[in-house]
Amino acid sequence: MPPSPPQWPISFGYALLRATLYVLFIAGIAQGGYFEALYFPNVRYSELGFTEFTQTLVLASCCILLIYIRQVLRVWPTVTLLLLAFVAASLVREQDFFLDHYVARHTWKILVTLIVVPALVWVIVQRRRFLEEFKYYSNTFAFGLFAAGTLVTYIFSRLYGRQDFWRAVLQENYIRDFKNIAEESIELLGYSLILFAMIELLLLARRIAQAR
Template sequence: MILKQLNPIARKGLRFFLYALFTGALVLLVTWEAMHHPKADLFHEDSILEGLQAAILFFTAACAYLAGHLDTSEKPLTSVLVGAAGIAAVREFDFALDRYVFDGAWQALVTAIAISTAIHAYQNRQALKDAILDFLNRPSFGIMASGFITVFVFSRLIGRQVLWKAIMSDEYMRVVKIAVEESFELLGYSLIFIGALEFLRETLLRKDNATQPQTDAPLSSPTAQGDNPPVSIGHIPTHTP
């Protein structure tokens, strides 16, 4: 009995430890880059930090796609998640697309992804609505929403030049502003990825529960009661001699 009570705690504790290890490893990689790269080129578009952001977005899209493949009822929602992650990833590679493809290539690719995602969402709008209502009640939604707020609200505001000029005054260093802004952006993308992992785990659990056979028969069923007819309380059966 005690083991059964501790197992869920141990499982959640292990997931928490792995997520903490993951985010800690990201910080160590960013620290290594800061120690081994010249300050003039630190955290530029081709930096390790930017590459980590793009990789996390790719794995986020992969988790969402796999969840939609496992449960087709979630496909309208996962298609939107894949499209959003794809748009963010393309935005992170804007410098490479503009340099090696053509100027404005990333805008064209983002527009194509956004239009196709919007068309698919409109065609499956009722199923998408149902999937969103279900998603809002999941723990993974809270994690992903926290990541979204961190990326698109907090990191944008904390990275304003006016804030860091007010803090450092005449000693203002742009690299400090970029480091803080990009680090919070990396944290936000990490939370979105963790939310996508939890979303995939929830989908797997639901799929397992749906396919698990129901072996327990209700007590009121004829099988549970046996083949003998019920006998009224106080009734004495009569026997024919």
């Protein structure tokens, strides 16, 4: 049975510090989007722009954190494996333009399948262990942030970025750039929440490892 999370409270000052850093990060990516639009009009909100690059960097950072949690700290291996597969698949999906252009069309779909299917099979085989680990994980702040980031990225951004919606808003002034900017910016926000979730999971995993 995996160990339960330590129950000692987090100090207000420590929580405030983390919240401040998260606020600064969100402000930084918002400002980066502004500079992208202002100074790099030729690549703004394209695959070579700040927003897309930052999405890749954020997802890659999430993968590194999860690998460290799973392989070094050895906390909740089935839960972190599923999270890693999810984030890694998202990272590959964000590279679809380059994979389609420089490798072959639909390459990203093959890579995502190779990542997700084995992970799902392993979690199903280890389902009892997964459910035991998830019982603890689901009651953490990290899980709440991850759920929020997933909803923002994969639900809200898709619905908010619908072409029909922006055609209804802008009517005869419709330009595809508006739709792309809105969708990609919200995606980056969602990915940032997922990064915060991985940071919180790392901090919690360190406490669990120390408690052993």
